[in-house]
Amino acid sequence: MDLRRLASFLAVAEEGHFGKAAARLFRSPASVTAHVQQLERELGARLLDRSPVRLTPAGERFIGHARSLLAAMNAAVADLSEVAAEPTLRIGIMSNGSAELTPAVVQTFHRARPEIQVEFVALDFTEHVSALMQHKVDVAFVRPAPDDERVAVDVLTTERRIVVVPASWELADAPAVHLSDVLELPYISLPDHTPRQFADYLYFAAARGGLAPHCSRSHAVTPHEVLTTVAAGCGAGSALESFQRYYPWPGTVCVPVLDAPLEHSVLATRADDRNPAVRIFRSQATTLARELGPQLRLTAT
CATH class of the missing domain: 3.40.190.10 (Periplasmic binding protein-like II)
Incomplete structure (x- = not known):
């Protein structure tokens, strides 16, 4: 059975109009009419009265089967498409x-x-x-x-911690620093919806004894934003030691924090x-x- 004929029949039955059904299916009215006629010949029963358009008793009995057939085919296609799709x-x-x-x-x-x-x-x-x-x-x-x-x-x-500071700051000249040297830095701010655990990591919260960090007015959510802000002298950031191998950025310096927990x-x-x-x-x-x-x-x- 041609599923296009079933689709045309259902569209006409639901729209109550051959022209509207054709527009819904993006087909010509002539093709929709032909599909319904072919389906009726195949089944040996008239499914639709034409003036006005309405289901015949045979159409009333058949429409549920038509919907089930199309739904089953759509489900089969969807199931196969999931298998066929590249993982x-x-x-x-x-x-x-x-x-x-x-x-x-x-x-x-x-x-x-x-x-x-x-x-x-x-x-x-x-x-x-x-x-x-x-x-x-x-x-x-x-x-x-x-x-x-x-x-x-x-x-x-498992890596050492570093701070990322503007090259113009005095701290940038130090080969290494301690936590006591970096806790009071004006760190770049994070949005309010940043997970607390990440903010605590960035600001060395474990070493603060519950005190809030000093934050600059500048916000950042990506390394690019952090480095751009630091290079402009508008705040400091922190990271893992490997960060400096990936982000050599003019105007910034990465300084190891010797006594920060790994x-x-x-x-x-x-x-x-x-x-x-x-x-x-x-x-x-x-x-x-x-x-x-x-x-x-x-x-x-």
């Missing part, structure tokens, strides 16, 4: 991710599962957890490790995610972290 793994990356491990993991995954497409999504500071929870990404390279029962965490790097970058995934591609990616990431971390200066102690 995709969406990878979220905050800042420089887990440094050199990030591309190494992606390359290893691609060699192992070349049939899976990979999409990269740049995450800003406010998307520490939300990108995963909103299914914007499937895996995420973030820092610090989210403290959220909905999120599974694999530690990939911090991690992690691979975060949804705790309840059973996607095989996610499990493979996690396994490869943790394996490479153990094997390559010491070589890449990503396992400070």
Whole structure:
């Protein structure tokens, strides 16, 4: 049975007019009329009266079957399209991710599962957890490790902390500093909806004894915005040590903070995610972290 004939019949029955049915289906009135006539001949019963347009008793009995047939076909097509579609793994990356491990993991995954497409999504500071929870990404390279029962965490790097300051500041001339030197800096502000855990990380909250940081009037949610603001002399930022290898920026200087607690970058995934591609990616990431971390200066102690 030609499904186009069923669609034309249903459209005429629901619109009560051949012309309106044709417009709804983006077909000519002649083709819709022909479809209905062909369907009636095929079934051996008149389904529609023409003046006015209305269902005959046979049409009344058949319309439910027609709807079920079309619904079943649409469901079959949708089901097959999901199978036929190329599988995709969406990878979220905050800042420089887990440094050199990030591309190494992606390359290893691609060699192992070349049939899976990979999409990269740049995450800003406010998307520490939300990108995963909103299914914007499937895996995420973030820092610090989210403290959220909905999120599974694999530690990939353990690095020294640094502050990013304008080259014009006196602090920029120091080869290294201590926490006592950086707690009173005017740090770049974050939006109110930034996760508290990320803000605490950025501002060295554990060393403040509950005191709020001094924040500048300038806001930032991406590394580019931070560096642009710092270069303009409008505030300071903080990061992991590998940040300076990825973002050499004129007018800024990265200074190690010697006594700041070491911090991690992690691979975060949804705790309840059973996607095989996610499990493979996690396994490869943790394996490479153990094997390559010491070589890449990503396992400070």
